Amino acid sequence: MDGGRGLHSVSWEVVYRPKECGGWGVQSVVDRMGPLRAKFAWNSIENPNSLFNRNFIAKYGKSWWKREGTRSGSNSWKIMMSGWKVLKSFLRWKVVNGDNIDVLKDAWIMEKSLLKWPTFVGNVEDEDLKLNFFIENGYWVEAKLRTFFGEDLVRLIEDVQIFDSLCEDQMELRLQLTGKSLSALLIESRYKDIVANDDIIWMHKLKINAKIKLFLWRICNDAVPIEFFLFKRRISGCILYPIGCDETKKLDHITTSCVILVNVNNVLRRWGLKIPVFSSFTEWIQGM
Structure with missing residues (x-):
């Protein structure tokens, strides 16, 4: 994510998600292509008397979305069908x-x-x-x-x-008068079944260094290259902490129970800093 090459810690599917759904909010051109093309499909249904739509309907029929696909189809028809596949689940009929x-x-x-x-x-x-x-x-x-x-x-x-x-009979959009464009509504519908992640939403609101925010986001997504993470990827053959801690190196260990981390926090407390004590990664997230 910093422009260099390295281990893929998080799948692109997670990175493409909106921030409130646990992602990084990166826009995927491929994912947006269908919703953007859906505007052309909806325009042909809503405004069939435009110059392009009259010619398109004359060639492919009024119910062009029911036409079987052919390799010889024009680029216009392929674009319309690509948009229709995304749009059709967002429509219903007026009887x-x-x-x-x-x-x-x-x-x-x-x-x-x-x-x-x-x-x-x-x-x-x-x-x-x-x-x-x-x-x-x-x-x-x-x-x-x-x-x-x-x-x-x-x-x-x-x-x-x-x-x-x-x-x-006429088609209509299931959601209307929302103030959002059709493309925006279709993109949002992709993530409607994903529960908002409150543990990550607060992090994006913090005014902190971008690299620190990225590191916290990776921790929340269990994407830090610790021993247990590398073991699951079959990159490492050991799950124990390599610096002497005789424990499995998981998120609970690196965020709360590591001996070195505990000793550093104790020193900071003796210096007068108020460092909270947590017993697990979940408790650490809630406390943060």
Whole structure:
């Protein structure tokens, strides 16, 4: 991370994470490529009458995202499909007549398609069944719904609004009016399942030397090249401290219980400095 060559202590996946998720906040060009291209895919859906989108839709069809991939596809189509793969999990359908909505494959109830619901047991034999089968004159047909779905799911479907004022089914973003760009929302969604690491958030707020902050971050990520770390990487054949401590060199040892560290802290206390005493690395983090 200092520009030189050396041992890779932390994976790039961790380095690319936002700081509040335990990473270093480095932006990955590869990871950002999909969310940036998703803007083009969303623009073709939201604004199909622009000059480029009219030509694109004329060549690949109104539902171009359902087109099978080919090696001979144009660069424009490849870019759009790359953006669609990132965007599709962030969209849901507004139900009007159900002509364009696949019952099982598209997201029209809450945030996931029925095929991705872990507890859904389907009786629908035709996976390409359109939602218009269950709609008549702008209302849900309860008798047909009960033929395919259970009681709880029927009630959930009947709560889905049918937009009579629109001409046809439309896609919409699941999150709106957030004040953030579409690319930013898609990038954030990558880390939504990662719990914020309070032990590292405080460290980034400290106004200290950059090298010291980097060292503390590596300690918090168990990425310091101590004997136990090198042993796990099969670089060293010993896990004991090499300077005489007859203990395994882990984070607890180097941060709290090392004999040399304890002696230095005792000297500093005799000089009048208030050095706290910790019994483990976890306690050291909480105390810091």
